[in-house]
Amino acid sequence: MEATEIRQHFPTFEKELVDDIEEKSEVRSFTAGEQLMRTGQYFKSTMLIVEGLVKVYREDDQGNEFFMYYLQPGQACALSMVCAVKQETSQIMAKAVKDTEVISIPLAYMDEWMGKYKSWYHFVLETYRSRFEELLVTIDHIAFQAMDERLEFYLKKHVQTLGSKIIPISHQEIADELNSSREVISRLLKKMEQLGKVKLQRNSIEVIHLS
Amino acid sequence: MEATEIRQHFPTFEKELVDDIEEKSEVRSFTAGEQLMRTGQYFKSTMLIVEGLVKVYREDDQGNEFFMYYLQPGQACALSMVCAVKQETSQIMAKAVKDTEVISIPLAYMDEWMGKYKSWYHFVLETYRSRFEELLVTIDHIAFQAMDERLEFYLKKHVQTLGSKIIPISHQEIADELNSSREVISRLLKKMEQLGKVKLQRNSIEVIHLS
DNA sequence: GGAACAATGTGACAAAAGTCATAGACCAGG
DNA sequence: CCTGGTCTATGACTTTTGTCACATTGTTCC
Known part of the structure; x- marks a missing residue:
């Protein structure tokens, strides 16, 4: 992934972080309709959306799926982060709506950068916060x-x-x-x-x- | 707050972290029925529950309140953490069910410790993860x-x-x-x-x- | 064009939940 | 031991949503 492209979608990232991402991450592509993440899957990396559009669903035991929110370029999947750290699975399904490109960052770096780069730290926390808020809005709608x-x-x-x-x-x-x-x-x-x-x-x- | 009491409720915390908490945090008490947090409030600190029981609600504009989850000793309010970092407010209300004691940790330390103490870092992420999961379960219930x-x-x-x-x-x-x-x-x-x-x-x- | 299929329209009905009205049961304070 | 207030019980009714059956309209592909 080129540094200029990273900077374009993640403007808050400091130079050294962008260099680190450029060097250590891997780009993965998904075609429209493809699943990025399946229920019960383990994560070994976290994903930042660079291009395209991703729809995130909640799935229950009986296979009901429920739309939660979209992920757009410049955003990341909070759950892949949070589950990565604890090596746990989650009942989440994500599907590419358009052809999509993501930066896949190995778990180890995600951890390391939290202490190393202020901008990464804030990005991760902001990701949690915004997804958390989205869920609350979702709850409001279903409930009220x-x-x-x-x-x-x-x-x-x-x-x-x-x-x-x-x-x-x-x-x-x-x-x-x-x-x-x-x-x-x-x-x-x-x-x-x-x-x-x-x-x-x-x-x-x-x-x-x-x- | 005494170190032994902290260690009892937060056994994963390393010694230096417990010392830091003991030194820099402040204990706050709430009587049953009292509000720990009000809709629209700004956070200047994050709270760890030491004693008692706290009920966390979602509130919408029209004053409908909706029970989300309990917080027990050894747990922390994910939202106070997440909002603290970004200095934002949230539509959350928390009420003490029993008489409750919390450790109030100023925002500055919360940030600093993320890089300094591995156990704190994991505690914070685990807090996010578990509250996130709770919300997903809540959504399942309302929706399905x-x-x-x-x-x-x-x-x-x-x-x-x-x-x-x-x-x-x-x-x-x-x-x-x-x-x-x-x-x-x-x-x-x-x-x-x-x-x-x-x-x-x-x-x-x-x-x-x-x- | 016509068969096969997917998407949509619609009426009839059932079930769940919310609302209204009213009454009884229980409790605390004078 | 009365009284006013809160909590609970219950029947009747409305509204919303879900379900079923079937008709209609597009689309695709031979």
Whole structure:
């Protein structure tokens, strides 16, 4: 990985850290749809997203999957960090939405750099903090909000993250990720269309205006 | 705080760290019912629980509160750590259930020790990890389980944490913490009583046998 | 074009949870 | 031992969500 590219996505990193990353890390690529991480897997490295987009899910024993948050360039997977240190597994699944490039950093360096580079230390803690906050927001939504509000939030988030008003997704997929059923989502979307909030096409939803 | 007491609750801490804590930290006491942390508050220190029991809630804008997890002696508040570093606030509320004693560690040392003491570094990361996992379990429950299962889990957790089969709590309080309504909780509890799972008294629930 | 399949639309119904109204049970303080 | 307040019980009803059945509409591929 070239230093300039690293610096571009991780501008807070000091020069020596960037050099260290350049030297000791490994770049890995995933094509859209591929899994970066599977339930029950052990981590030997932590991953920083350089390019692309990753969707992180929670999976329960019965195979229900539940959308938690996106990872974008400049971000890292908090769980891979946290599990790496303790050599534990986690019920997390991550999937590349677009073709994705990550920097894979061996566990040993991740530890070493915590003491060596202030910017790395802050990056790691900030990663924990922000993912923690995301989870809290997620909890708020499931706990306090009705399906229609959650659906609107879901669409909003996707528009934001994809940088496009058109979300290429089926009703069934949304239902799975919100842990609901296709019919319910279809009904709510139809209602939203009648209110002029979205425009429905086959396999995609165009967001017009959300409150 | 005496070194022996610190070592008792935090056995992994190395000697020098315990000495540092003894010297630089401050003990704070809270009586049952008192708040350790309020929504929107800034942290200037992080807190390790030495004695007692603390309940941690999530609060949303409208004042709904939602029970997340307990903190027991030997544990620390992940959020106070994470927010301390970035000097940010969080929508978290913590309340002492029993009379509680905490070690309050100024932000500056918390940072310094991360590089200095391996045991502190691991303690902090382990705190993040375990709280993160707790949140994931919480999400599983809200997302995938019906009220009756969540109620059983709630009771089970309380029995475990309180170390007593008798939980001193009203139906209304449970309803608030599970974000439901009193009638629903009363009905479910009644059903559980008929199944011989619990015994209901005024202001307390005796757990007989949970699946 | 037509078969096969995936995605969506829709009505009818069931189940779970929330709301409302009301009543009884229990408790503490005067 | 009354009284006001809190806690619990319960029936009736509404709303939301989930489920089932089936129709319709696109899409793909021969």
